[in-house]
Amino acid sequence: xxxxxxxTLLSAASAGRLARSVNYDCPNDAWEPVLLADTGVxxxxxxxxxxxxxxxxxxxxxxxxxxxxxxxxxxxxLFEAYDEATIAQSLREQPAMLGNCAGFVPVEFSDKxxxxxxxxxxxxxxxxxxxxxxxxxxxxxxxxxxxxxxxxVYDISGNKAGVTNELGLILSSxxxxxxxxxxxxxxxxxxxxxxxxxxxxxxxFQGQVSPDLIAAQFQLNKYTEDWSQVDNESIVEIGASxxxxxxxxxxxxxxxxxxxxxxxxxxxxxxxxxxxxxxxxHGIDCFSPIxxxxxxxxxxxxxxxxxxxxxxxxxxxxxxxxxxxxxVGDNCYDDYYGAKEACNAGYIQRLxxxxxxxxxxxxxxxx
Numbered sequence: 353x354x355x356x357x358x359x360t361l362l363s364a365a366s367a368g369r370l371a372r373s374v375n376y377d378c379p380n381d382a383w384e385p386v387l388l389a390d391t392g393v394x395x396x397x398x399x400x401x402x403x404x405x406x407x408x409x410x411x412x413x414x415x416x417x418x419x420x421x422x423x424x425x426x427x428x429x430l431f432e433a434y435d436e437a438t439i440a441q442s443l444r445e446q447p448a449m450l451g452n453c454a455g456f457v458p459v460e461f462s463d464k465x466x467x468x469x470x471x472x473x474x475x476x477x478x479x480x481x482x483x484x485x486x487x488x489x490x491x492x493x494x495x496x497x498x499x500x501x502x503x504x505v506y507d508i509s510g511n512k513a514g515v516t517n518e519l520g521l522i523l524s525s526x527x528x529x530x531x532x533x534x535x536x537x538x539x540x541x542x543x544x545x546x547x548x549x550x551x552x553x554x555x556x557f558q559g560q561v562s563p564d565l566i567a568a569q570f571q572l573n574k575y576t577e578d579w580s581q582v583d584n585e586s587i588v589e590i591g592a593s594x595x596x597x598x599x600x601x602x603x604x605x606x607x608x609x610x611x612x613x614x615x616x617x618x619x620x621x622x623x624x625x626x627x628x629x630x631x632x633x634h635g636i637d638c639f640s641p642i643x644x645x646x647x648x649x650x651x652x653x654x655x656x657x658x659x660x661x662x663x664x665x666x667x668x669x670x671x672x673x674x675x676x677x678x679x680v681g682d683n684c685y686d687d688y689y690g691a692k693e694a695c696n697a698g699y700i701q702r703l704x705x706x707x708x709x710x711x712x713x714x715x716x717x718x719x
Contacts (some may be wrong), residue, residue, distance in 0.1 A: 355413035368403070378405035382428025407529070413464065413475070416533035418565045419603050422473035423450065423531055424464035430508070449505040452532075453482035472504050473605030480508065483606070486680045490534060492560065501534035501560070502680055508576065532559050535678065538614070539563040541572045541598060543584070543672040569604040570611070572674055575599055588657045597652040603641075610685050612636065612650035612708070614677045614692075621669040623661035630658075632672075639697035648672060649684070649706050 360392040377384055383405040385394040395404045410431055415422040430448055443612050447454035451577065453476050470643040487503040507530050530700035573582045588594050598613060600606045615634040621629050632645050639645035645655035653674070659667050679688055685708050695701045 353465045361580050370706055377403040379432045380428040380430070382411040388696045397575045411464075412531075414531055414533070416535075416559050416561045418535065418561055418569045420474070420505065421450075421531070423455075423468040423506075423508070423535045425466050425468075427465050427600055430528065436690060440566050448510050449507075450507070451482045451484045452476045452480045452611065455508075462641050468506075468508070469505075471605060473608040487681055488537070488684065489528065492534075499563070500537045502537055502678060503532045503534045503559075505530055505532040516620045516635050525569055533561060534559050535566055536608075537562045538675060540673050540675050541567050541570050542674075543572045543574060543596065559573070566678075567676075569601045570676060571599050571601075572672065590657055590659055592657050593654060594657045595652065595654050595673060596674075598674065608680065610708075611676055612688075613647075613653060614683060616653050616674040617668075618658070619671045619673060620660045621666050623663045623666055625665065628660040634702075635695060636689060637706065638693075638699040639702065640698070641680060641700050646702065650708055653676045 384407075386404040387394055388470045391690060396402060397404055407425075407429055415423045444456075447456060448466065448468075448471060449455070453468075453470050455466055455468040472483065474482045483504045484507045485505045487505060488500075490501045490503045492499065493503065505680075528675060531709065540578055562641045573596065574584050574588075575581065575597055576584075577593070577595065579595055579597075582599075583672070598611065606689075613633075614636055615631065617629050617631045619629045631640070631648075632643060633639045636650055637647065639647075640655070643655040643658065645653065648655050659670060661667070678690065679685060681687075686715065689705060
């Protein structure tokens with residue numbers, strides 16, 4: 353499967369080519385030709401006519417987490433022709449760049465040779481974010497994946513010192529390409545704080561972050577009546593006004609990525625042990641009036657507690673689940689709110705939008 357990561361690298365790879373003993377034209381052995389499946393002929397760029405190449409699978413490794421990106425690459429992805437000892441020294445003196453931030457030569461053993469590791473909200477010394485661009489609403493090429501993603505894109509480039517000798521002569525070509533990490537724009541959190549993070553590789557496309565890893569960056573906490581502290585342990589009486597709020601972990605880049613609740617529902621069992629579910633709010637601020645539901649910001653929810661039965665099993669089965677939406681950009685929440693769904697029958701929209709920045713809430717969350 354040729355993902356966006358690979359296609360991003362294609363046009364850059366053709367910029368510096370090295371003649372080889374086979375019929376394929378690629379910069380060096382860290383690259384491989386893009387071939388037509390039916391003929392085996394190397395594909396050429398429609399724009400430049402140059403042969404297209406992509407990195408070999410063993411020439412790079414990308415690790416995307418909920419908070420940042422880590423990239424290990426071979427020197428051949430940075431320079432067309434090179435001497436490893438010379439390149440390693442030159443990169444220590446003048447690092448290659450991941451977007452606006454520098455990489456480094458690992459001290460420990462690495463079969464790749466060069467490493468980049470930055471957080472999504474990390475900045476350089478001049479206050480610029482490391483990433484080259486952020487793209488919202490991106491879709492996977494995996495069949496059946498209807499999720500949309502936020503892509504953090506980073507351009508990678510070598511340095512002039514690595515291709516210049518002591519006389520200032522340029523002896524080789526720098527290569528440029530891009531990598532990215534994709535985080536899901538929507539996922540669910542629950543008041544149980546139970547998140548199952550699968551072992552090993554997650555399914556999906558190159559650079560995709562599992563929704564479970566993103567969900568683990570948040571907690572849906574129950575708060576006291578005056579919002580003064582988290583209170584997940586106390587039992588709530590039926591009919592009592594109850595406060596909940598989504599809180600990010602300290603490691604999550606909340607200063608860069610906005611988050612907000614789009615829907616909450618209560619799952620549980622009735623006295624016949626039948627599964628039940630009721631939507632408390634949807635479309636951000638379409639609330640159930642029978643529960644006196646409302647919020648003071650898109651990060652919280654207040655409603656009158658209820659149950660689906662009177663048996664001990666029913667009373668202990670309640671599970672509040674909320675869907676969280678992520679977005680990037682100064683106006684992304686306003687844009688999302690302006691295009692949100694109309695309220696379903698039986699739900700009432702808040703009279704005016706709540707203040708998105710009201711993070712430290714003191715109030716009841718009433719409409």
